[in-house]
Every structure is written in structure tokens, then in C-alpha cells.
Amino acid sequence: MARYLLLKHYRGAPAAVNDVPMDQWTPQEIEDHVRYMSDFAARLESTGEYVDSQALAPEGTFVRYDGEGRPPVTDGPFAETKDLIAGWMIIDVDGYERALALAGELSAAPGAGGKPIHEWLEIRPLLGASPTVTDCH
Numbered sequence: 059m060a061r062y063l064l065l066k067h068y069r070g071a072p073a074a075v076n077d078v079p080m081d082q083w084t085p086q087e088i089e090d091h092v093r094y095m096s097d098f099a100a101r102l103e104s105t106g107e108y109v110d111s112q113a114l115a116p117e118g119t120f121v122r123y124d125g126e127g128r129p130p131v132t133d134g135p136f137a138e139t140k141d142l143i144a145g146w147m148i149i150d151v152d153g154y155e156r157a158l159a160l161a162g163e164l165s166a167a168p169g170a171g172g173k174p175i176h177e178w179l180e181i182r183p184l185l186g187a188s189p190t191v192t193d194c195h
Contacts, residue, residue: 062157065180066144078170086185094167170176
């Protein structure tokens with residue numbers, strides 16, 4: 059089994075086919091989208107392929123260590139994660155081809171007008187566990 063991150067973007071990826079921003083959707087369209095995402099996760103949970111997922115709030119802060127007693131620094135003028143990333147899902151699947159198939163299906167979540175978004179999702183493998191070193195004498 060291999061774990062993959064399916065990353066949903068607000069911006070930064072190529073535009074979706076149904077590219078109406080979520081803040082312009084009706085309450086019913088948002089409800090339908092959330093239900094699709096929930097049903098998708100539940101199906102993967104039943105097959106043992108679901109690990110975790112979260113939608114992200116628009117608030118966020120960029121912080122870095124800048125020495126003792128110094129305040130955090132907000133990076134700019136670059137786009138911040140809160141402007142780019144809408145949410146994520148981690149899946150545990152047999153391999154890359156299965157991850158591709160599931161990402162393609164997730165891309166069809168409904169959006170404005172109830173039509174599939176056909177959004178681009180980023181697929182990133184999670185780094186595996188380090189090999190175990192055993193002491194053999």
C-alpha cells in the first residue's frame with residue numbers, strides 16, 4: 059500500500075472546467091458538494107483506502123523562526139497557502155494508478171449549477187517510513 063495526498067487548490071492549478079468560485083455558489087450547491095466529498099470519503103473508508111481529509115478555513119498565517127525574541131515573519135508578496143489550498147485528502151492505495159483513478163473521480167465533485175467541477179487535483183506521494191536497521195551479530 060502507498061499513501062498519497064490529494065490536494066485541492068483554490069488557485070495555482072490550471073482552471074477547472076466549471077470555474078465558478080465557491081463563494082458564488084448557492085447554499086444548495088455547497089451542500090451538494092460537501093455531500094459528494096463526504097460520500098466519496100465514506101466509500102474509501104469502507105474499502106480501507108481512506109486515511110484522513112480536511113477542508114481548510116480561509117484564515118492562516120505564515121510563520122518562521124527568526125531568532126530568539128524576534129516576532130514571527132509573514133512572507134510576502136508571494137501568494138500564501140491560505141490563498142491557494144482549499145483542502146486535502148490522504149488515501150492509502152495499492153499504487154499510483156489507483157491514486158490517479160480516485161483523484162479523477164474526486165475531480166468530478168459538483169459545483170455551480172450542480173455540474174461537475176472537473177478541477178485539477180495535485181497528487182503527491184507521502185514519504186515512506188525509513189527502513190528499519192537491525193543489529194545482526
